[in-house]
Amino acid sequence: MITKIIHQIWNERKENAWIFLELLAVSICVWLAIDPLFNLISRNSVEKGYDAENVFIIDLERYKEKSRKHDTTFEGYGNKGAAEKFKQMLQKIESLPEVENYSLLQGIPGAWDAVYNTYIVDSTMRADNKRISTNIKYYRCYETGNSDLFATYGIVDAHTNKIIEKEKGRNFVYLSESLAKKLFDTENVIGKEIEEESGIEIDSYRPKYIVKGVFKDIQVHTFNAPEEFAIFTDELPYQYGYLLSFYNLNIKVKKGTNKAEFERKFRDEIMPTLRGGNIFCHKITSHTDKIKQLEKERGITNKYRKSIILSSFALLCALLGIIGTFWVRTVARRQEIGIMQSMGATRATIVRQFVTEATILATIAFVFAALLLIQYVYMNGFAEPIGFHGYGMKPIGETLAWRNKPVPHFMIVSGISYLLVTIISIIGAAIPVAATVKKEPVEALREE
Amino acid sequence: MIKQFFRQAWTMMKQQKLFTGIYIAGTAASIAMAMTIFVILYIKLGPLYPEENRDRMLIFTEVVVADDEGGGRIFNPRLKYIEQLKQESKLLKKVGVREIVPFVSDFSHLCEISSDNSNTTINELPAYVDCGYWQLFNFRFVQGRPFTKEEEHSPVAVITASLAEKLFATTDVVGQRIYIDTDYYSIVGVVEGQRTCLTNTPSAGNIFVSIHHARYYDEERKSFYGDVNEINEYNAFNGYTYMYTIAETAKQSDSIKKEIAEIYSRILQQNATTNKKIEPRIYEYWQTAMDVRHDSNFFTAILEYLYLLLAFLLIPALNLCGLISTRMSSRLAEVGVRKAYGATNRQIITQVLYENMLFTAIGAFVGLVLTYIIVYKNCDWIVTLFDGKISNDTIAQGVTFEMLFNPTVIASVLLLALLLNIASALVPTLLALKRDIIQSLYHRR
Numbered sequence: 001m002i003t004k005i006i007h008q009i010w011n012e013r014k015e016n017a018w019i020f021l022e023l024l025a026v027s028i029c030v031w032l033a034i035d036p037l038f039n040l041i042s043r044n045s046v047e048k049g050y051d052a053e054n055v056f057i058i059d060l061e062r063y064k065e066k067s068r069k070h071d072t073t074f075e076g077y078g079n080k081g082a083a084e085k086f087k088q089m090l091q092k093i094e095s096l097p098e099v100e101n102y103s104l105l106q107g108i109p110g111a112w113d114a115v116y117n118t119y120i121v122d123s124t125m126r127a128d129n130k131r132i133s134t135n136i137k138y139y140r141c142y143e144t145g146n147s148d149l150f151a152t153y154g155i156v157d158a159h160t161n162k163i164i165e166k167e168k169g170r171n172f173v174y175l176s177e178s179l180a181k182k183l184f185d186t187e188n189v190i191g192k193e194i195e196e197e198s199g200i201e202i203d204s205y206r207p208k209y210i211v212k213g214v215f216k217d218i219q220v221h222t223f224n225a226p227e228e229f230a231i232f233t234d235e236l237p238y239q240y241g242y243l244l245s246f247y248n249l250n251i252k253v254k255k256g257t258n259k260a261e262f263e264r265k266f267r268d269e270i271m272p273t274l275r276g277g278n279i280f281c282h283k284i285t286s287h288t289d290k291i292k293q294l295e296k297e298r299g300i301t302n303k304y305r306k307s308i309i310l311s312s313f314a315l316l317c318a319l320l321g322i323i324g325t326f327w328v329r330t331v332a333r334r335q336e337i338g339i340m341q342s343m344g345a346t347r348a349t350i351v352r353q354f355v356t357e358a359t360i361l362a363t364i365a366f367v368f369a370a371l372l373l374i375q376y377v378y379m380n381g382f383a384e385p386i387g388f389h390g391y392g393m394k395p396i397g398e399t400l401a402w403r404n405k406p407v408p409h410f411m412i413v414s415g416i417s418y419l420l421v422t423i424i425s426i427i428g429a430a431i432p433v434a435a436t437v438k439k440e441p442v443e444a445l446r447e448e
Numbered sequence: 449m450i451k452q453f454f455r456q457a458w459t460m461m462k463q464q465k466l467f468t469g470i471y472i473a474g475t476a477a478s479i480a481m482a483m484t485i486f487v488i489l490y491i492k493l494g495p496l497y498p499e500e501n502r503d504r505m506l507i508f509t510e511v512v513v514a515d516d517e518g519g520g521r522i523f524n525p526r527l528k529y530i531e532q533l534k535q536e537s538k539l540l541k542k543v544g545v546r547e548i549v550p551f552v553s554d555f556s557h558l559c560e561i562s563s564d565n566s567n568t569t570i571n572e573l574p575a576y577v578d579c580g581y582w583q584l585f586n587f588r589f590v591q592g593r594p595f596t597k598e599e600e601h602s603p604v605a606v607i608t609a610s611l612a613e614k615l616f617a618t619t620d621v622v623g624q625r626i627y628i629d630t631d632y633y634s635i636v637g638v639v640e641g642q643r644t645c646l647t648n649t650p651s652a653g654n655i656f657v658s659i660h661h662a663r664y665y666d667e668e669r670k671s672f673y674g675d676v677n678e679i680n681e682y683n684a685f686n687g688y689t690y691m692y693t694i695a696e697t698a699k700q701s702d703s704i705k706k707e708i709a710e711i712y713s714r715i716l717q718q719n720a721t722t723n724k725k726i727e728p729r730i731y732e733y734w735q736t737a738m739d740v741r742h743d744s745n746f747f748t749a750i751l752e753y754l755y756l757l758l759a760f761l762l763i764p765a766l767n768l769c770g771l772i773s774t775r776m777s778s779r780l781a782e783v784g785v786r787k788a789y790g791a792t793n794r795q796i797i798t799q800v801l802y803e804n805m806l807f808t809a810i811g812a813f814v815g816l817v818l819t820y821i822i823v824y825k826n827c828d829w830i831v832t833l834f835d836g837k838i839s840n841d842t843i844a845q846g847v848t849f850e851m852l853f854n855p856t857v858i859a860s861v862l863l864l865a866l867l868l869n870i871a872s873a874l875v876p877t878l879l880a881l882k883r884d885i886i887q888s889l890y891h892r893r
Contacts, residue, residue, distance in 0.1 A: 015777060018770030018876070025763050066629035067560060296829075299836040306833065310756065313481055314763055317474060321767035324470040328774040432466070 005357050012329075016361060019325045023365035023421065026318040031373055031417040033311035036303055036383035038413050039223075049176075049218030049226045050109045051154035052287035054100075056263065057108055058249040061282035074277035082277035083236065089276030090144055093251065096270070098262050101252040103149035104236070107139035108248060108287070110222050111294045114139050114229070118197040119183075125192045127185045133197055136179065137220065138230040142247065143168060149231065150174075150215075152252045158214045172233045173209035176217045179228035189214060222291055223300065249281070259286060315424050322358060322428025330354065330436040341441035350437050351430060358429035362422050370414055382409060450802060457803035468807060471771060475811025478764035479864060480818035484830065485753050485760070486860045487823050491645050491831050491851050492737045498585040498639075498651050501694045505584075505733040506701060507650065508691040508708055509548075510742075511716065514725040524548060525728070526687025527578075527659065529715045533691075536711050539704045544581035544692045546650065547662040561655060562627045563615040570614060574605075574628050575653030576662035584692050585651045592622040592637035600658040605633035610641035611654040626655065633657055645831055645847055648839075649737070650692055662688070684720035705730040739835065752834060761868060768872030772804065776880035783880065793881050797874070804873045812865035820852050 009016055063070040074082035094102060107114050114137045123131040141149045143166060149155070150164040157164050158177040173194060180189045189211050196207035209232060217226035253262055263284055271281045285293070295301045330337065337350055461468045495502055508530075512520040527545060534543050558571040582594035587606075595604045605626055609619045612635075616624060625632045646652070693708075695701040713726040729742040740749045776783075783796060823830060827847045832838050 014879075015774050018766060018773050022763060022766040022770060025759075025766060029759055029763065064629070066631070068562075068630055297838050299838065301829075302833055302835065302838070305829070306756070309481075310759060313477065313760065316477060317763040317767050320470050320474045320477075321770055324467065324474075324767070324771040325774055327466055327470075328771070328778065332774075332778055 027369035029314035033307040055287040086276030101152040104142040174213040176229040327432035354433040358425040362425035453802040476814035479815025481760040483819035510729040512727040544584040547576035606637040608641040773876035808869040
């Protein structure tokens with residue numbers, strides 16, 4: 001049957017040329033649109049190293065000197081009254097029945113590029129006795145009262161796989177698995193020290209940090225692979241007023257809490273009553289929304305929107321084109337259909353014949369498209385994995401093992417695109433043919 | 449004759465509903481998508497209230513000062529030097545200055561805007577402008593007037609009608625007081641509110657006060673960065689303003705750019721007593737709107753739009769070609785008969801084109817309506833669809849009547865429809881006409 005259909009396609013090559021060209025163009029467009037979308041699928045399958053499902057981010061703001069609400073008694077270096085007020089505000093939040101944990105963090109895992117600085121590891125700390133100086137990407141976290149970053153974000157110990165237990169104190173650092181290995185060249189790193197290269201001694205702070213734990217690498221930005229990372233923890237300093245502009249309050253709500261209702265309640269009822277000195281809660285956003293917002297700002301959402309619009313449009317056109325072509329074709333071949341039906345062919349047989357014809361057409365078009373696309377990929381590469389490059393960070397594309405090697409990547413994207421184009425072609429061919437074969441064979445033959 | 453063609457097309461339309469439906473749907477989809485791109489471009493670049501001179505507007509935003517490592521550091525122009533530039537320049541006629549907020553790790557840039565007689569507080573960034581600003585943009589004043597040169601040091605403000613409605617519940621507010629944080633200003637004018645859709649255009653803002661009240665305008669202050677970071681030698685170059693000007697003709701732009709660059713570099717070198725190479729960058733309006741470099745050309749900037757436009761037109765055109773081609777082969781007999789009675793190829797092509805014109809026209813109309821629905825319903829994101837980065841400052845607001853219903857947009861639809869019609873009907877018809885009469889008639893046997 002297939003040979004017969006191929007002959008049929010060849011005999012009607014002039015009529016088929018247009019739909020073939022259209023399928024070719026559609027295949028290329030769909031492939032080019034699916035390629036960046038593939039990055040999205042890849043990204044979602046990455047293990048993040050944290051769990052932010054129930055986390056809300058609260059932006060902290062400060063009443064400026066010019067604000068009508070500004071209170072001068074809470075200003076000035078080392079203002080203990082202000083620190084006390086701020087702690088009281090945190091306690092109020094902590095006592096909310098929905099709140100499980102909270103932390104004060106400079107950065108939002110997955111949504112915010114962290115801070116960098118150069119740190120030194122002394123030769124005595126390393127197995128190979130080499131002094132190293134390297135750039136470290138980190139978040140800084142202030143622990144106050146019962147706040148607990150690791151519990152809030154479910155960050156687990158690299159060895160025991162249990163949530164890291166925080167230790168209270170100053171100048172502690174927690175390292176990610178790969179960073180610990182890089183810095184100390186050994187597995188056993190607890191208690192070792194790293195030093196800030198440009199550190200100046202301020203107040204009573206010594207810019208030396210003791211390693212207190214090792215966690216699994218975390219995904220700092222949704223479009224980068226989990227990476228080398230550090231978290232510095234410290235007690236809330238007194239001159240926090242200015243510093244807090246860089247910090248967010250991260251709240252984890254208990255499982256089963258109605259998140260939308262909590263967000264509404266916090267925004268409308270609780271937030272207006274909260275004030276810690278000149279610091280106030282400006283906005284509450286769920287972690288998920290924060291990520292969405294960031295992707296929108298970075299133009300990532302736009303990229304996906306464009307891909308989806310282009311592929312949907314191309315597929316819609318292909319559907320219309322196939323329906324139109326096959327409709328005219330079935331009308332023209334009504335006599336043939338009539339004869340086939342009177343010779344005993346079932347409706348299903350006839351529909352199958354036309355559908356196979358469409359599938360073969362789509363397949364041939366896709367093969368040609370794939371050949372062109374191989375050239376394109378060879379010249380321009382795949383769609384760029386979006387993310388922040390630099391400082392030794394690896395975009396997801398480079399780390400996701402087999403999926404992003406050129407051949408599997410091409411095959412997966414092509415497979416998805418081929419499937420879409422073929423499905424559309426089958427639907428497009430089946431609709432008009434099914435409508436035509438409903439007629440009685442006698443009627444079809446008489447019309448001719 | 450034409451009437452007859454249309455009548456025939458109309459009859460055919462009624463007979464072959466599926467064919468017509470697919471043809472119109474294909475055309476409408478194509479026109480809708482292509483027109484959406486046009487409308488986005490029009491909103492970004494077209495002459496919209498109050499920026500009706502966008503085609504001739506030049507924006508001086510950056511000064512690159514060469515550093516010792518062979519690179520360059522970017523600064524913004526400084527108000528004091530712009531004043532000097534204005535005096536020395538021969539070509540600059542209308543000049544307006546607006547403060548920009550540099551990227552600083554400060555707390556919120558937003559101010560609390562409030563009034564005496566309401567508890568409402570609006571958090572917004574005021575626009576700090578000079579009196580020349582009002583000559584550059586064609587603001588329509590609902591009440592009052594812009595502030596003058598003499599008033600630049602007085603606490604006066606111009607606000608938009610929408611802000612007036614929010615704070616005072618009326619637009620009749622000239623003479624009333626408005627607060628920016630704890631400072632009060634008396635309102636001298638109220639301008640029409642809804643404007644350019646995007647919130648990062650030069651005319652954006654809801655409350656305008658003199659640049660002399662701006663937070664960053666402080667000649668004595670070394671630099672804002674001086675508060676947090678060390679003061680460095682580059683502070684001599686720093687400023688916090690954008691300068692806008694309008695060339696009299698589009699051609700004059702280049703000489704104005706050259707003049708600004710020459711004079712400003714000289715002024716800066718003198719004031720900062722430096723021999724460093726200084727390169728002032730003056731952008732044309734479209735360059736800032738498309739967020740491209742000051743030396744990029746228009747074609748490269750809209751390449752992405754063109755690729756999409758091509759896809760939106762090419763795929764449906766192939767689609768229509770296929771449809772018409774298949775139909776032409778079933779109408780070969782008709783063509784044969786017409787040819788036998790002496791019709792020329794030209795007449796037959798004209799007939800097919802007119803027939804399709806009717807379908808295309810209907811498709812174009814449906815497509816245009818779809819475009820309006822798409823843009824109107826999704827204006828909060830669709831206008832910035834092609835932007836690589838969207839900050840809070842660029843978030844799009846509602847579209848206005850003039851953005852959608854204007855001669856440029858309508859003319860583009862007509863042109864696109866005509867293009868689509870000719871492209872899709874001409875080739876298949878020519879191919880069908882290649883056969884001779886006997887063959888065409890034989891086909892019917």
